[in-house]
Amino acid sequence: MSFNPDYESVAKAFIQHYYSKFDVGDGMSRAQGLSxxxxxxxxxxxxxxxxAKGRDGILQKFTTLGFTKIQRAITVIDSQPLYDGSIQVMVLGQLKTDEDPxxxxxxxxxxRPNNQGSYFIGNEIFRLDLHNN
Amino acid sequence: MSFNPDYESVAKAFIQHYYSKFDVGDGMSRAQGLSxxxxxxxxxxxxxxxxAKGRDGILQKFTTLGFTKIQRAITVIDSQPLYDGSIQVMVLGQLKTDEDPxxxxxxxxxxRPNNQGSYFIGNEIFRLDLHNN
Structure with missing residues (x-):
C-alpha cells in the first residue's frame, strides 16, 4: 500500500497541464503536446x-478531432489516491467547440507514477453529458 | 500486466448490482446491501x-442521505481494464430523489479483484452534474 498523500495537488497540476496542451493549436500540435x-x-x-490503446492510437484520435477552436470551463475536480501510488481524477466542466452550443x-x-518521479495517463475516459431529456 | 479481457461484462454486471442495492429501501437497508x-x-x-475512507465511514455517509425515494436512468457506461487486473467504470445518468427535479x-x-474471484470498490466518486449556466 502506498497511497500518495499529495494526490490532490498532483491532480490539479496535471489537469491544468493536460488542458493547456489539449485546447491550444491544431490537431498536430495537440498530439505533440500530449505525447x-x-x-x-x-x-x-x-x-x-x-x-484506443497505446500512445500512437490515442494521439491519432486526438489529431483528427474535427474542430478548430475549443473553449473550456472546469466546474469541479475530484481526486483520490489508489493503493499502488496511482491517482484517480474526475473532471466535470463545460466546453464549446467552434460555433457549437x-x-x-x-x-x-x-x-500512474513513472520511473522519473512524474506521472503518465494509464486510463482516460471522456464523454459529453448528453441525455435524452 | 494482467488486463482483464472481460472488463466490460464485469463492469455492467457490477453497476446493475450496485444500483439495485443503492436505490432500494431506506438508509439502513442501503448500507446493508452495499456493505x-x-x-x-x-x-x-x-x-x-x-x-470517506473505509467501509464504516462510507456506509455511514450512505445511511444518512436525506431522501426516501430515488429513481435512476443510466445513459451510458464506459469501462476499461487497468494493468493490475482492476477495472475502471464511468457512469453517466439521470436521477430524481423524492420531489426534486x-x-x-x-x-x-x-x-479491484479480491481473493474470492470477485471485486470490491477501491475508489468511487459521485457528482451531480450541476454547472453555473
Missing part, C-alpha cells in the same frame, strides 16, 4: 465510446 | 466533494 503523457503500449483512452462534459483519468 | 462491496480500510468514496450525474469506480 509524453501516454505509455507507448499500455495507456487506454475512450473518447465518446471509441476506445456549450456542452457539459465528464472526464476521468488514472495517473 | 460487502467496500474494503474495511482501503476503499475511498467521495460524494459531492465529501470524502431530475438531475444528471457522473459516477466513477475502480473495481
Amino acid at each position: 509524453d503523457l501516454y505509455d507507448p503500449e499500455n495507456s487506454y483512452m475512450t473518447f465518446e465510446g471509441q476506445q 456549450i456542452n457539459p462534459f465528464s472526464q476521468v483519468f488514472i495517473l | 460487502d462491496l467496500y474494503d474495511p480500510e482501503n476503499s475511498y468514496m467521495t460524494f459531492e466533494g465529501q470524502q 431530475i438531475n444528471p450525474f457522473s459516477q466513477v469506480f475502480i473495481l
Whole structure:
C-alpha cells in the first residue's frame, strides 16, 4: 500500500497541464503536446465510446478531432489516491467547440507514477453529458 | 500486466448490482446491501466533494442521505481494464430523489479483484452534474 498523500495537488497540476496542451493549436500540435503523457503500449483512452490503446492510437484520435477552436470551463475536480501510488481524477466542466452550443462534459483519468518521479495517463475516459431529456 | 479481457461484462454486471442495492429501501437497508462491496480500510468514496475512507465511514455517509425515494436512468457506461487486473467504470445518468427535479450525474469506480474471484470498490466518486449556466 502506498497511497500518495499529495494526490490532490498532483491532480490539479496535471489537469491544468493536460488542458493547456489539449485546447491550444491544431490537431498536430495537440498530439505533440500530449505525447509524453501516454505509455507507448499500455495507456487506454475512450473518447465518446471509441476506445484506443497505446500512445500512437490515442494521439491519432486526438489529431483528427474535427474542430478548430475549443473553449473550456472546469466546474469541479475530484481526486483520490489508489493503493499502488496511482491517482484517480474526475473532471466535470463545460466546453464549446467552434460555433457549437456549450456542452457539459465528464472526464476521468488514472495517473500512474513513472520511473522519473512524474506521472503518465494509464486510463482516460471522456464523454459529453448528453441525455435524452 | 494482467488486463482483464472481460472488463466490460464485469463492469455492467457490477453497476446493475450496485444500483439495485443503492436505490432500494431506506438508509439502513442501503448500507446493508452495499456493505460487502467496500474494503474495511482501503476503499475511498467521495460524494459531492465529501470524502470517506473505509467501509464504516462510507456506509455511514450512505445511511444518512436525506431522501426516501430515488429513481435512476443510466445513459451510458464506459469501462476499461487497468494493468493490475482492476477495472475502471464511468457512469453517466439521470436521477430524481423524492420531489426534486431530475438531475444528471457522473459516477466513477475502480473495481479491484479480491481473493474470492470477485471485486470490491477501491475508489468511487459521485457528482451531480450541476454547472453555473
